[in-house]
Amino acid sequence: MGISDKLNAALSKEAATAAPGYSRWLMAAAALLIHFPLGQAYGFSVFNGPLAKVLGASLTSVGWIFSVAIIFLGLSAAIFGKWVERVGPRKAMLASALCFFAGFLVSALGVVAGSLPIVILGYGVIGGTGLGIGYISPVSTLIKWFPDRRGMATGLAIMGFGGGALVGSPLAVNLMKYFSEGSQYAGIPATFVTMAVLYLCFQLAAVRIARLPFAGYQPAGWVPSKLEAAHIASQGADDFSVAQAIRKPQFWLLWGILLLNVSAGIGILGQASLMAQKMVGISAAAAAGFVGLLSLCNMAGRFIWSSFSDKIGRKWAYAMYSGVGALAYWAIPGAAAAGNMLLFVALFALVMSFYGAGFATIPAYLADMFGKKEVGAIHGRLLTAWSMAGVVGPLVVNAGRDYLVKTQGLADAAAYSTVVYVLGGLLVAEFVLNLFVKAPETTSNQQMPAQLATQ
CATH class of the missing domain: 1.20.1250.20 (MFS general substrate transporter like domains)
Known part of the structure; x- marks a missing residue:
């Protein structure tokens, strides 16, 4: 050999x-x-x-x-x-x-x-x-x-x-x-x-x-839900292939959810330092520390909130990321205008934690919808939303700010405040899309009550 x-x-x-x-x-x-x-x-x-x-x-x-x-x-x-x-x-x-x-x-x-x-x-x-x-x-x-x-x-x-x-x-x-x-x-x-x-x-x-994992592996002491037990009994027969998944409306709803979540967050990441300097007047050195804090919150949110989604369910988790996140975005300009630095930082920290959580929870959401057999491939297709968000998010923040300052004559602080309101609007759209997500029909859930099929 x-x-x-x-x-x-x-x-x-x-x-x-x-x-x-x-x-x-x-x-x-x-x-x-x-x-x-x-x-x-x-x-x-x-x-x-x-x-x-x-x-x-x-x-x-x-x-x-x-x-x-x-x-x-x-x-x-x-x-x-x-x-x-x-x-x-x-x-x-x-x-x-x-x-x-x-x-x-x-x-x-x-x-x-x-x-x-x-x-x-x-x-x-x-x-x-x-x-x-x-x-x-x-x-x-x-x-x-x-x-x-x-x-x-x-x-x-x-x-x-x-x-x-x-x-x-x-x-x-x-x-x-x-x-x-x-x-x-x-x-x-x-x-x-x-x-x-x-x-x-x-x-x-x-x-x-x-x-x-070896064949037949299950965690010690784990009791599967009725829907999970049906998947196990069928040996994954109800799991969707990537070709089947991308033809389901649930896939495209989740694609839109990830696009909106990432667009809102990635736009902030690229301009967080300047936003803080212009909106609340902190120094460049302090703004660097602010960016570091946001990175920590981005990282922590990926673990904390995605773990919490195991308790409350993925749909409720994304309702929180988008609903509470939108309210937090819309509160940021008011905190800046009032000079409330602690609230300003706390609100940004919260939305960044939700941004990270949106990335981390989406594979589990996909597994809930389509099974685990080809979830990696399905996740790969979904990540094209990240590529799109890498263009949309910075465009909203950078082009929006330039338009408001150069064309409308707004000061930097007012321009960034308006942009933040728009980012909050993206999360409202995400919240609405999430309302329509429900488990796709399979042979194991099509006869089940709707509340069980969406667990």
Whole structure:
């Protein structure tokens, strides 16, 4: 048996199937290890200024690196979702790790060559493909390990993605500072290579410990609901394939819910520092701390609220994210006008926690609707909403603010207040869409009472 054959065997679903006694929490750790490096993407903006100077490009042009990465995240998740389900978590995680690694290396070459398109190809296209494959790679496996705590499990993994920038941003800044001495490239290529190697080590550890549950696995002491028991008895016969799911109105309702949730939140993330400075007059240094706090809330919300959704149900959870979130958005301008800094920060923290929760709870919502058999592939298709939101959210905030200031003559604070009201309106639309979500008919639920079928 050659090396490639041995590697293929080691990465197969058969080799990745756990023996009895394997702790499901190890799979949760693997998900964190694969997601935490990928979350560095949220902190890529620390490279924007140095890259603009080294490449002689505008900040707007450099901003396309992150935008292209998010676009390819959604596209690759949609394209490779079915493949991820077929080959299992180990091969998918390795593919993600190698793409993310290669993306950094190609970007480093692009900086040395003075070519922004090569950097976009590296981090945006190749690295973005790694982001998409890696983002969905542990999802369906976690749901199979944690049928009793779907929201908590997916929240735990996706929390890693949300928190990656908390380490990635200061790491990048300090590495650039360390390597910048005597470097005509501001230390960026060496920083890219160093981060590539460090992140690859974390992700290879994830590949090593990832396992699928063995046949017949159920958590000790877990009593399935009547609807879950029907799925188990039918051996997944009622689970939807990705082709079936995307033809259901429930899929497109959830697609719209994710689009609106992410559009509202991602628009804030990109302009939070300036918003705080203009609306409540804090310093740039204080605004940086404010942004850091929002990142923590984004990360914490992914775990706390998604875990809470296991208790109250996914539909009620999204009603809270959108309904309470809209009220919080609309209260922000009043808090700013009153000079109530504590309330201003608390409201922003709340909406950012709901933003993170929207990401983390959606895989469990999909599993509730369509079963767990191909939930990773279905989730991948749904993430095209994230790609769209990466355009819609910043457009609402940036273009809306520019229009109000330059055309309508509003002051920055008033312009941002108006934009925040619009973002709240997006969440109202999300709330309405969520009202129409109900479980699709299957052979096991079509004769059940409506309240049971929507559990």
